[in-house]
Amino acid sequence: MRLHQLLFALLFLFVVPAPGEGGLINAVQRYFCRVRGGRCAALTCLPRETQIGHCSLKGRKCCRRKK
Numbered sequence: 001m002r003l004h005q006l007l008f009a010l011l012f013l014f015v016v017p018a019p020g021e022g023g024l025i026n027a028v029q030r031y032f033c034r035v036r037g038g039r040c041a042a043l044t045c046l047p048r049e050t051q052i053g054h055c056s057l058k059g060r061k062c063c064r065r066k067k
Contacts, residue, residue: 026056033062 033040033055040055045063053062 029053029062030055036062036064038062038064 030040033053036052038052039062041049041061041063043061045051045061048066049063050066051061052064054060055062
């Protein structure tokens with residue numbers, strides 16, 4: 001039983017992001033951006049694109065072509 005508790009504690013330490021980093025959260029946001037047919041732009045979307053969300057906590061935008 002103690003082995004399960006130790007493994008859970010180690011898993012928890014690896015999943016929880018460090019302050020200022022959203023490693024797991026950013027990965028999930030990038031994944032959902034691609035699922036919605038978008039791409040991650042560093043600064044801003046291109047003129048023929050519209051912003052449909054965010055790819056990270058630091059301001060990267062999820063952009064998709066206008067319909």
